[in-house]
Amino acid sequence: MAQNVYDNPDFFAGYSQLPRQVHGLAGAPEWPAIRAMLPDLKGKRIVDMGCGFGWFARWAREHGAESVIGLDVSEKMVARAKADTSDPAIEYTVADLEVLELPEASFDFAYSALTFHYIEDFGRLVRMAHRSLTPGSHFVFTIEHPIYMAATHPHWWNDEDGRKTWPVNRYAMEGERRTNWFTDGVLKYHRTIGTTLNALIATGFAIRHVEEFAPTADQINEDPGLAEELERPMMLLMSAQR
Amino acid sequence: MAQNVYDNPDFFAGYSQLPRQVHGLAGAPEWPAIRAMLPDLKGKRIVDMGCGFGWFARWAREHGAESVIGLDVSEKMVARAKADTSDPAIEYTVADLEVLELPEASFDFAYSALTFHYIEDFGRLVRMAHRSLTPGSHFVFTIEHPIYMAATHPHWWNDEDGRKTWPVNRYAMEGERRTNWFTDGVLKYHRTIGTTLNALIATGFAIRHVEEFAPTADQINEDPGLAEELERPMMLLMSAQR
Numbered sequence: 297m298a299q300n301v302y303d304n305p306d307f308f309a310g311y312s313q314l315p316r317q318v319h320g321l322a323g324a325p326e327w328p329a330i331r332a333m334l335p336d337l338k339g340k341r342i343v344d345m346g347c348g349f350g351w352f353a354r355w356a357r358e359h360g361a362e363s364v365i366g367l368d369v370s371e372k373m374v375a376r377a378k379a380d381t382s383d384p385a386i387e388y389t390v391a392d393l394e395v396l397e398l399p400e401a402s403f404d405f406a407y408s409a410l411t412f413h414y415i416e417d418f419g420r421l422v423r424m425a426h427r428s429l430t431p432g433s434h435f436v437f438t439i440e441h442p443i444y445m446a447a448t449h450p451h452w453w454n455d456e457d458g459r460k461t462w463p464v465n466r467y468a469m470e471g472e473r474r475t476n477w478f479t480d481g482v483l484k485y486h487r488t489i490g491t492t493l494n495a496l497i498a499t500g501f502a503i504r505h506v507e508e509f510a511p512t513a514d515q516i517n518e519d520p521g522l523a524e525e526l527e528r529p530m531m532l533l534m535s536a537q538r
Numbered sequence: 539m540a541q542n543v544y545d546n547p548d549f550f551a552g553y554s555q556l557p558r559q560v561h562g563l564a565g566a567p568e569w570p571a572i573r574a575m576l577p578d579l580k581g582k583r584i585v586d587m588g589c590g591f592g593w594f595a596r597w598a599r600e601h602g603a604e605s606v607i608g609l610d611v612s613e614k615m616v617a618r619a620k621a622d623t624s625d626p627a628i629e630y631t632v633a634d635l636e637v638l639e640l641p642e643a644s645f646d647f648a649y650s651a652l653t654f655h656y657i658e659d660f661g662r663l664v665r666m667a668h669r670s671l672t673p674g675s676h677f678v679f680t681i682e683h684p685i686y687m688a689a690t691h692p693h694w695w696n697d698e699d700g701r702k703t704w705p706v707n708r709y710a711m712e713g714e715r716r717t718n719w720f721t722d723g724v725l726k727y728h729r730t731i732g733t734t735l736n737a738l739i740a741t742g743f744a745i746r747h748v749e750e751f752a753p754t755a756d757q758i759n760e761d762p763g764l765a766e767e768l769e770r771p772m773m774l775l776m777s778a779q780r
Contacts, residue, residue: 461707468752468768510710526710
């Protein structure tokens, strides 16, 4: 089973205060870039793998989705997501993506935000997602960028000019990475970009767009702290099509 | 016009002594990974963009290619390539890939090794390559990996455990990078992986395989110096199909 750090009280308390949890999609700087990659959601049956508090599910319904199933490993997240909507076309379920099976050809769009880097067996997940989608459907997801995740000690250094610089090591050594984020020993799985792309391609997905998120000049003007995201990508955004 | 550092005498002298120039394809540790990505070359009309001394052109002919046109910006390279073969089905030409136009639908396979990171306008080159290929043809190329190229000062550091660590900064700031390699101020163009993939996709290529080269355990046993390539990828290998 996937580590469920979200139901750890310390983690949940800190995580719930993140701007993207307090303000929803608008609190996530990568959201405009994700939105630009989304297909038209009108009439679509959607699965959201790692739905958290359900921000995307509600947004999708406001933008014409026929139905949304939100899945999350965290009971606390699912409970809060359920409490935040009375929409009968949204259904939230506690589910472990490592073993989840979805009914075949039941969805017209699959979405996932910042979840798959917690999943050990990405190949299995991609094959399951492919089976669950109707032909022509899109699969849009974001993950932590492997540049961000690879190193043993992922934190800023200064180079000889004093420029913020990110360390990369162990890039080709895929597998477990442990970091401290609200709590100790959060378990993630590092994969190269090649592995992620090739898993999609081998399963029958066509790669439609790949974005290594960087903030726009306007975003940096509004929030100068985002400038460091130009130095190294923290997130990888992908669109694939069955 | 692309910078032609290859015809600088200091550069040419140093470059010619690289194992991959002395020993050819077998001297390049990434060659087995490239070879695994190649389609069957039997009967194919091939263009090699950045042919250097012509190692690949000769290998392709030994493996059944109908003809190979090798293009290179360096007169010295082309002269040496010409001197090394008497095969009438191999033609070498001095050409600047920044402005090159190839005849439409004239090739069944396009290849390029460690050349496109010298090219400023990759989008133009990809569109031109697409037009030059027959439908279904593959396009396999290698470039320096953007992780390797991005930083202002690209050289090993040690992290707090003494592990070899590669610096990344300016990743989202695409464009010129100057490095010293056999001579000063070698001009390269940094692009993100996203930009490279999206240029191919937007032009109509399907992405078939992406490999961030890492040596095998056998290769490291034979040449322990290769172990550092596990820490950060130096090369990006791509296969696309028209």
